[in-house]
Amino acid sequence: GENVEQHPSTLSVQEGDSAVIKCTYSDSASNYFPWYKQELGKRPQLIIDIRSNVGEKKDQRIAVTLNKTAKHFSLHITETQPEDSAVYFCAASGSYQLTFGKGTKLSVIP
Amino acid sequence: DGGITQSPKYLFRKEGQNVTLSCEQNLNHDAMYWYRQDPGQGLRLIYYSQIVNDFQKGDIAEGYSVSREKKESFPLTVTSAQKNPTAFYLCASSIATGTEYGYTFGSGTRLTVV
Numbered sequence: 775g776e777n778v779e780q781h782p783s784t785l786s787v788q789e790g791d792s793a794v795i796k797c798t799y800s801d802s803a804s805n806y807f808p809w810y811k812q813e814l815g816k817r818p819q820l821i822i823d824i825r826s827n828v829g830e831k832k833d834q835r836i837a838v839t840l841n842k843t844a845k846h847f848s849l850h851i852t853e854t855q856p857e858d859s860a861v862y863f864c865a866a867s868g869s870y871q872l873t874f875g876k877g878t879k880l881s882v883i884p
Numbered sequence: 885d886g887g888i889t890q891s892p893k894y895l896f897r898k899e900g901q902n903v904t905l906s907c908e909q910n911l912n913h914d915a916m917y918w919y920r921q922d923p924g925q926g927l928r929l930i931y932y933s934q935i936v937n938d939f940q941k942g943d944i945a946e947g948y949s950v951s952r953e954k955k956e957s958f959p960l961t962v963t964s965a966q967k968n969p970t971a972f973y974l975c976a977s978s979i980a981t982g983t984e985y986g987y988t989f990g991s992g993t994r995l996t997v998v
Contacts, residue, residue, distance in 0.1 A: 783924070808986040817974065817989040818927075863926060870934065871917060871942070872987060876926035 780875025907975035
């Protein structure tokens with residue numbers, strides 16, 4: 775089955791700086807890679823996703839890049855704000871379900 | 885307002901007791917999932933269902949059971965065989981399994997053994 779590794783597990787940045795979270799996956803058949811943001815005690819919310827036929831996707835301050843050859847994808851957040859503080863999960867599509875990374879706790883320091 | 889509703893938000897279980905967590909969706913999604921979330925462990929799949937009256941074990945199904953009698957509902961029972969049930973449980977749904985569509989999550993149930 776699919777295996778997803780996510781790094782780092784914790785990340786602290788100063789407000790206004792950029793944050794990068796990286797994930798690798800094992801199944802070359804995976805073709806869909808979403809990112810979720812989970813605030814404390816709340817449900818994960820989809821923030822951006824990318825499909826295998828696309829190398830990069832951007833939505834305002836958030837971007838995701840995908841390298842299918844190397845089987846890794848990354849989340850980039852620019853001009854970070856305190857409200858970006860949360861746990862971020864990457865995921866990769868398996869045969870019947872998404873497989874999630876273990877999460878990155880992002881802290882944005884004002 | 886479409887979405888997934890989980891209840892209760894907090895649940896306390898005594899030793900040796902079975903408890904059932906509710907998950908209802910009105911999104912007309914075929915696929916539904918149960919995940920367990922522990923600190924530092926991410927989301928681990930317990931069970932999933934692709935269609936009514938069918939469900940499959942996930943990675944950590946031992947000590948849990950489910951049913952899918954209606955498209956809208958996918959309740960999870962935590963049995964007494966689950967020795968460490970304290971966790972945050974998330975239900976999710978999607979249009980279908982194995983597709984390029986993300987999940988919609990419920991707001992979760994926090995289960996504590998007392």
